[in-house]
Amino acid sequence: MKRFALSLISSFLAFTAGLVTASSWNGTRRAVAIEPVVVERCPPGQQQVQAPVPPIMTEAPDREYPFAQGHLRLVPERVQLKSESMFYDIDVKYPQIVGGDTPGIRKINQHMKGLATQKYQWPLNVSKEAVRQGQEMLPGTFNSVNLDYEVSVATDSFLSIFFMGYSYGVGAAHAVQESEAVNYDLTSGRQLNLSDLFKPGAKYLKFISDYCTEELTRGIEGAEPFQGALAPVAKNFESWHITTSGISFNFDACKVFPCAEGEQAVEIPFGELEPLLNPGIPGKFKITYP
Numbered sequence: 001m002k003r004f005a006l007s008l009i010s011s012f013l014a015f016t017a018g019l020v021t022a023s024s025w026n027g028t029r030r031a032v033a034i035e036p037v038v039v040e041r042c043p044p045g046q047q048q049v050q051a052p053v054p055p056i057m058t059e060a061p062d063r064e065y066p067f068a069q070g071h072l073r074l075v076p077e078r079v080q081l082k083s084e085s086m087f088y089d090i091d092v093k094y095p096q097i098v099g100g101d102t103p104g105i106r107k108i109n110q111h112m113k114g115l116a117t118q119k120y121q122w123p124l125n126v127s128k129e130a131v132r133q134g135q136e137m138l139p140g141t142f143n144s145v146n147l148d149y150e151v152s153v154a155t156d157s158f159l160s161i162f163f164m165g166y167s168y169g170v171g172a173a174h175a176v177q178e179s180e181a182v183n184y185d186l187t188s189g190r191q192l193n194l195s196d197l198f199k200p201g202a203k204y205l206k207f208i209s210d211y212c213t214e215e216l217t218r219g220i221e222g223a224e225p226f227q228g229a230l231a232p233v234a235k236n237f238e239s240w241h242i243t244t245s246g247i248s249f250n251f252d253a254c255k256v257f258p259c260a261e262g263e264q265a266v267e268i269p270f271g272e273l274e275p276l277l278n279p280g281i282p283g284k285f286k287i288t289y290p
Helices: 006-016 103-119 128-137 204-219 270-276
Strands: 037-039 049-051 065-067 072-083 088-098 143-154 158-168 176-185 240-242 246-251 264-269
Touching: 065 143, 072 103, 072 143, 088 103, 088 158, 103 143, 103 158, 103 176, 143 240, 158 240, 176 240, 204 246, 204 264, 204 270, 246 270, 264 270
Parallel strands: 088 143
Antiparallel strands: 065 072, 072 088, 143 158, 158 176, 240 246, 246 264
């Protein structure tokens, strides 16, 4: 399952292609003074402005997403940072809700901004010595972070958003894929846990584990999941989001199968889950069975 525009993935893969295996980029880091960087407004092509870290957040009206009967909008914020001397290249997008200013909406906006901000902090804090060593190994190569998102479901009471990111540290064998999903009850402003959807005592993790194992092993001929990768424990299924027809479980590259198999996803229809779901789910979130 490829979530984002082919241009994003192809450009990123082109950037990382041909890199040789070397020492991991997760070495010791310390905070250093960062030179002024360019923050490019979204969409690209507009006038650039000089700004220090932290970056200026800007709106991208071409990707606004109206919901809640048009009363609210999801507006993308984009952060683009690049340093030619510290060798980092960052392109991060995340949504913010506009059109309402309730405590719940403010809480959700802060959470999504914090999630995105945390993803791109590490290249800003790589030591000058680590940068020097990386450039001796692979001259002209940048530490990089790319993050984008997909709106899965948005109603007046429920919001489900899927984030997909790639990080590369100079000297690493390959880029690291990281997905994350957030599912909010807009009425309370609370982020939902997977357990909130199911009846108390329901063996939903066993059902999800069996279902995903069957689907993934059937989809990849001859492939065997890594031991314990699909065991019925919560941490194996923490990246999930609601769709209009079911619950999608996301598995990053290298998590279940060898990295060459890429990322995987399994969507379980609400109809299959119905005996285990809490009463009113998915109707509670104004999502109906197909």
